[in-house]
Amino acid sequence: MAVNTSSKILSKVINSRVGLNFLVNGRRDIHVTSSVTMPVKIGDKLPSVDLYENSPASKVNIAELTAGKKVIIFGVPGAFTPGCSKTHLPGYVSDFDKFKSKGIDEIVCVSVNDPFVMAAWGKEHNADGKVRMLADTNGAFTKAMDLEKDLTGPLGSVRCQRFSMLVEDGVVKNANIEPDGTGLTCSLSNSLLSQL
């Protein structure tokens, strides 16, 4: 189901601890503490996190990159994976002019990969000058947005859920997170274009 989850599922990156006390035989015997985290939502400010472009020597702070600009950020589970290569990235590359005509200053692709892999992937898809290929090397951005997905089995590590976002002056204006984390529905280029 293609769902723009921005107004429903998404909630602020919060860490709430809920303590529950149960009365057993009139005594407070059990205390259960659970930790709840929820993904990025409209109105959130992007975290000040460094990503890497082309090499580990080239840091790009995502909060600085988006300051004073309209930026599309989309996240993928992995460079060179079939869905990301056949559908997700090519859509944003081919729609570059449409996004520009709607006032978008930059399009950014993020993945938990190393910057050399991201650069090679972008090159293969002629992303240069259209989509900036930023590596979330240690997953710090993904974690800060609470968009982690354990893909240890298929891809070898915790990765980023597939998502897209419109960010204006560092603030999230729209967000689409794939319901299953890897599907190719609401986070695709045409879906975001229709929201602009």
Ligand code: BEZ
């Ligand atoms: C993909 O094709 O995009 C994909 C493959 C394996 C895991 C996650 C995504």
